[in-house]
Amino acid sequence: MNELSKTKPNKMKFECCNRQQNSNEYIICSHCSKKYHYACVATTTTQFKELTSDLKVNWLCPECNRPRAGLDNSNTPIRAVATHANDKQDSLNVTVRNKHKVSKTSDTDLDALTPADVRQIIREELHIIFNAFQSKIETQLGNKISEISSQLTQVTESITFMEKEYEEVRRDMQQKIEVINQLESVNKNLRSYIQDMDSRLSQMERNSRASNIEIQGVPEHRNENLVTAVKQLAHTIKYNLTESDIHLCTRVSKIQKNSNRPRSIIVKFSCPRVRDGFLAAAIAYNKRNSNDKLNTSHIGMGGEHKPMYVTDHLSPSMKALHAAARVKAKELKYKYVWVKGGHVYMRKSDTSDYKFIKNMDTLNSLN
Template structure:
């Protein structure tokens, strides 16, 4: 069983044990203030034993130097002093080394702090530059947006003017739909026969041209075109009976000739008006008009965008 320290009563290890040369008592080195790793004096006496160091005579003539002779230290004191000096030397070297390492670390920290300050300055300059660029871009976008808006308005107006001019060129034209196409037919004869059924007398000189795309007719005078359209609106049940066609009778529809743009607007307006139960959609002189009911104001539609203004965006998207 391991021995116990006479001072603290705890168990001892072989490396940490010192033994009194007189009473054979064992102690921890720390309990008797003996440095770790130092050499134990040959005649070491414990301080706690009753008959050991504590009971030695006060005047130890053996250890007192004789007057006139040089003082000679015992081997025990010499060994202890040498161990203490070595320990202090080693401690000083370690402190010096740690101090040098701290100095190097302080220099490195100072360099890192200088680099970070430089990076912070550069970052601040970059942020300021980006902010300036964003402001310039925002200003440019605003100017560009206004320019684009003005350009869009100008383009829209130009398109409307061009479409109105194209429509003016078609004011003498009518479209006849519903007449089936047959072999060896005379298109001009069909036009004259339709006019006769409508009660509008025509002859060959009144027809400038006619062609089979549906049935497109250009008349010599606008007044003649107006008479045909007015008669067709009054006589809603006009059909192909009596035109000499082999096909069964079919309804005939006679309308103003519209440009492609106005035709798209007219068809879209009729589609939306049917969904919303608007009663009137018509054309006059190539222009498209709509009215909700009798007595309601009429609105002219010049573009598909104006349908949103009249019917509402939700209705147009149905």
């Protein structure tokens, strides 16, 4: 029995390629016992380590495998035809011929291989290689197509899920938009209602203060008599005021608790006509006595003369508007800012028209 030699090769040369026997991958002919390099005589893609023992024992070299005239070649090993591309039991160096050409031919026809036989062998080998390659490609493509199909299915499911989520979000957003529009409408109505109520409240505050004046800058004393002070002030400005014209006279709390200024005196007269006359007399006195305007000496107080101011009794919101108007007047160089009937007015020059300052929006629109 011939076996694959695994011992140290000698220095002889292979019969096939005339190379020194320096490779362990060689095969021995079972007829002539000559050594052949497997890489030279291999006719398939089968690796050397995949060869079976039976194939190694019965292998014939190309010279011994060639048919000879007059000899019985029925015992010559014939390579099995591969049934598929991965069949690893392929024979080596065996020619499979067309049965019509091989069976029952004369001895003279077997004298040598014809070009047609060579072409047939090449076609069969190429057919085997092509089938193996095609099968491998089909398998790989099938796996890839299955993988891509699975991924496309997942993508389709994800898109479907996202479309459902988008529709839900869109419906939810549409509902919220409708609610927002309703709230905006309600808010607009409420703002209009609040502005109307604010206007009414301001009017009520002005009406409640229609008979009042406010005297600022009068120092406070423990035993002070405010009615007497107001009567003395009326005498100074030469306004005929009786005690029955004074319904109420009191001090009010400070808006700014940490202010050092004394609390203002609120005087409620019997009617708006008395209030208007008293204010007009105070303004006329200051115009006549520009060097000696109303001060604490005019109501009988000794010591340092401190200025006094007689104005309309304004609500807190109107006081804030009046203060903002004075600041705006300095900024825009308006010459006059005054209060009359609980309203704030401004005039830029002696010849220009006056501006009725209704609220902060009106004040901010000035230029």
